[in-house]
Structures are given as C-alpha cells and as structure tokens.
Amino acid sequence: MSISIDLARKVLEACKRRAGELRSPVSIAIVDAGGHLVLFERMMAPHGFATGNISIAKATTAVMFNQSTDAIAQWGGAIPGFASSLSAMTEGKFIMAAGGWPLRYNGVTIGGIGVSGGNAPGRDDEIAQAGLFVLDAGRRQASRSPAPTPASAQPDPAFYSAVPPAMAGERMAQAQEIPNIQQLSAGEDDPYSALRFNSSNTTHEDHPGDRYE
Known part of the structure; x- marks a missing residue:
C-alpha cells in the first residue's frame, strides 16, 4: 500500500501553507x-x-527506517561509518538530519x-509535521463516518424463472434426455430423392412433360 497522488498533493499543500505562514520557502x-x-x-x-536533493534524501531515509530522520540521527550518530556507508549504498539518498518523517x-x-x-532550527520538522496532520485528520474523519449499509443478501428477483422450481427441474431433466431417433424409410431418409429422375420407373407420372405430348 502506497500513498496516492491525490493524498500526496494534500500533504504537499499543507506543508506549503505552513511554510508560507513561517515565511520559510x-x-x-x-x-x-x-x-x-x-x-x-x-x-x-x-x-x-x-x-x-536533501529533501528527497530525508523522505527516503524516513521510509527506509520507518522513523523520523531526527530520531535516526540520535542513535545513528553513535555508530562509526553508519551514515557514510548507507549514503554510498543508496547513492546519496540517506541523510541524518531533522525534517524527514514516515507517512x-x-x-x-x-x-x-x-x-x-x-x-x-527545527523549521524543517515543523513544516513536515504539518503534512502529517492531513493524514491524522483523514483517519479521524474516516473513523467517524457511518459504516456503509451492506447490500441485501436476497438475490435479484430478475434472476428467478417464472416456472416453479418443481416444473423447472422436470424441464431440465427433459432437456437433458437424448431424443428418440425415428427410423425413416429409404426414400424419406434422402430428401432430394423426389427431385431425381428414376430411370426404372416408366410411368407418365415420373415424366410430367409427357402429358403435353
């Protein structure tokens, strides 16, 4: 789960407002x-x-350790080579200076x-914390909002058939039965037989044209 662009804009605007109030660009x-x-x-x-670059490093450091950069500086400063090693490994995106906070x-x-x-002194932290208040306000508002009413558990009547369940079961069984195959005579089995000339039959009925001779 990560911050959305819309929420990030709200956080940024809150920080800018506080920076403007403090006359601190x-x-x-x-x-x-x-x-x-x-x-x-x-x-x-x-x-x-x-x-x-420093502000980006502060934000990245805060996420990396899930702590404020000021807190990291308090214990990280006692570890020899800690800051220089991490700065090199992260290509300069690690810094121990106040002004970075996890959201x-x-x-x-x-x-x-x-x-x-x-x-x-302390001005960076004060401005950054103005952005944290946006998340706190959003969380409190969400907790006060009434829970959404769950949808009815009853199925949509449109999905029900007009046929009673018993009859519907009978129709389903009938549809699944294999239909009987009717035995057809040799002539009926070939629907095109009536259109063919029967050479073995010499009656005039097989030659309609003979009636006009």
Whole structure:
C-alpha cells in the first residue's frame, strides 16, 4: 500500500501553507512506500538547488527506517561509518538530519516526506509535521463516518424463472434426455430423392412433360 497522488498533493499543500505562514520557502519531497519520488516542489526556485536533493534524501531515509530522520540521527550518530556507508549504498539518498518523517495511515507506512531549506532550527520538522496532520485528520474523519449499509443478501428477483422450481427441474431433466431417433424409410431418409429422375420407373407420372405430348 502506497500513498496516492491525490493524498500526496494534500500533504504537499499543507506543508506549503505552513511554510508560507513561517515565511520559510523550502523544498518538499514526498515518496511512496518503496522510496520512489511521488511529488516534489522547490518553493525558492531557482535558488536552493541543494535543498531539493536533501529533501528527497530525508523522505527516503524516513521510509527506509520507518522513523523520523531526527530520531535516526540520535542513535545513528553513535555508530562509526553508519551514515557514510548507507549514503554510498543508496547513492546519496540517506541523510541524518531533522525534517524527514514516515507517512502512516492506520498504522501502515504508505510513504515519506522530507523538507529542507528552513530558515531556523527545527523549521524543517515543523513544516513536515504539518503534512502529517492531513493524514491524522483523514483517519479521524474516516473513523467517524457511518459504516456503509451492506447490500441485501436476497438475490435479484430478475434472476428467478417464472416456472416453479418443481416444473423447472422436470424441464431440465427433459432437456437433458437424448431424443428418440425415428427410423425413416429409404426414400424419406434422402430428401432430394423426389427431385431425381428414376430411370426404372416408366410411368407418365415420373415424366410430367409427357402429358403435353
């Protein structure tokens, strides 16, 4: 299960609104559950080109470990060579810096979001979390919605035959019986025999043209 393009747009717009309120133009990246880029926007274009790659790396890292990138930095920093090794193995799509979060819906990770370029400490995280609220709001709304009424278990009357079940069974049995084969005479067995000239019969009835001689 991965985030849809429509839901990704809602998450992106929520992050942009929060970035606008904070007067902090940033780069925002959203990836699916497999770490593939779904949506990306660089609000400070054409400036801040480096923040684009960083935001994608944050989103990918969050999905990879199913944790926020800030949490990964807290324990990953104590492992020698951890960051450099993973960065090399993922072609630069691993980073330990705040601003990346996994996107979860009903406990299932459906993608990740990464924000880079905030103009103050903690600003990337704050903007990214604005996108998380969209998923929480959608989940709460879905839980409050009434359950759909199940369809009737009764079959459609249109599928019923007008023939009573007992008679229908008899007709079915009759249809399955092998029909009797009637024994036909030699002449009846050949429907074209009447059209052929019978050389052994010399009566005038076999030669209608003789009547006019």
